[in-house]
Amino acid sequence: MVSELREDIVTGAHVIVAPGRSVRPDTFRAPAPPLPATVPACPFCDGNEHKTPPELARRGEGAPGSPGWRVRVVPNLYPIVGDGVGGAHEVVVLSSAHDRSLADLDDDAIIEVFAVLRDRIAKHLADGHAHAHAFVNHGKPAGASIEHPHAQVIALDFVPPMVDEVLRRFTSAQRDLVQDAIEEARAGDCVLEDGATVTWCPPASLTAYALRCTLPFGRRRFDAIADGEVRSVALAVRGAVRRLAFVLGDVPYNLVINTAPGDIDERPFHWWVDVLPRLAVTAGFEQATGLAVCTVAPEAAVAALRESAGV
Numbered sequence: 001m002v003s004e005l006r007e008d009i010v011t012g013a014h015v016i017v018a019p020g021r022s023v024r025p026d027t028f029r030a031p032a033p034p035l036p037a038t039v040p041a042c043p044f045c046d047g048n049e050h051k052t053p054p055e056l057a058r059r060g061e062g063a064p065g066s067p068g069w070r071v072r073v074v075p076n077l078y079p080i081v082g083d084g085v086g087g088a089h090e091v092v093v094l095s096s097a098h099d100r101s102l103a104d105l106d107d108d109a110i111i112e113v114f115a116v117l118r119d120r121i122a123k124h125l126a127d128g129h130a131h132a133h134a135f136v137n138h139g140k141p142a143g144a145s146i147e148h149p150h151a152q153v154i155a156l157d158f159v160p161p162m163v164d165e166v167l168r169r170f171t172s173a174q175r176d177l178v179q180d181a182i183e184e185a186r187a188g189d190c191v192l193e194d195g196a197t198v199t200w201c202p203p204a205s206l207t208a209y210a211l212r213c214t215l216p217f218g219r220r221r222f223d224a225i226a227d228g229e230v231r232s233v234a235l236a237v238r239g240a241v242r243r244l245a246f247v248l249g250d251v252p253y254n255l256v257i258n259t260a261p262g263d264i265d266e267r268p269f270h271w272w273v274d275v276l277p278r279l280a281v282t283a284g285f286e287q288a289t290g291l292a293v294c295t296v297a298p299e300a301a302v303a304a305l306r307e308s309a310g311v
């Protein structure tokens with residue numbers, strides 16, 4: 001089996017692509033037992049609005065703190081920022097149903113969720129925070145501590161190191177490196193969907209079956225995209241997650257919206273979304289080297305995901 005050292009042209013991260021014997025990982029999962037639609041003790045379920053800190057925003061009906069919402073934003077009860085590290089940390093509950101993950105949301109619901117994530121990032125940057133991003137941790141191994149499907153938005157009063165490094169790479173190259181990544185994926189036959197939103201398996205995927213989505217020739221900041229663009233991206237990302245579930249079962253994953261700092265001005269940058277399945281634990285080698293190991297060639301992953309067309 002041939003291994004290959006590859007570099008992500010956007011982030012500069014390095015990965016050893018070391019394909020195993022199977023295109024499908026050993027961790028293939030059978031469908032999990034269905035969750036109940038509501039859980040009496042769950043702070044994010046319909047009717048339990050009093051179990052969260054006072055809400056920050058909602059989409060849908062009803063007064064703050066009462067049922068009727070479709071998407072609800074509340075402060076994170078255990079924020080990673082606050083005294084010492086300035087910023088904001090909040091939870092975006094994807095729906096009032098306990099059993100509806102991101103992949104299960106219908107068109108209107110997923111579009112509304114992405115619009116809320118966009119608007120929360122915009123609000124934090126307007127409030128003067130240096131950077132804000134959004135993510136979904138799906139499943140316990142991906143970091144989800146509450147079962148009810150939710151996203152998180154974190155704002156920081158400084159630009160985090162990875163974003164700073166990407167910004168430095170864009171500025172140094174004086175190019176849109178995400179656009180370059182799309183072209184690289186097209187040339188390497190790694191593109192899954194090539195529509196208004198492009199979805200591909202990065203040739204230097206940090207995890208097996210990693211997927212990346214963005215609008216080609218996109219804006220610097222995710223919070224600057226228009227409603228029609230939100231629709232396209234939301235449906236594409238949900239489609240990507242559904243394909244993963246079709247091929248791999250209900251695997252844990254991290255979904256991250258990567259976007260530029262608030263003061264990006266005219267410097268080159270291009271937001272993108274990463275979907276990173278958590279099929280393997282990072283171990284000593286990764287800790288010692290900063291290298292990722294990907295055991296499914298992205299070219300093979302994209303071929304397997306194409307089989308799920310139409311899901």
Ligand SMILES: [Zn+2]
Pocket residue numbers: 038039042043044045046097098148
């Ligand atoms: Zn719940």
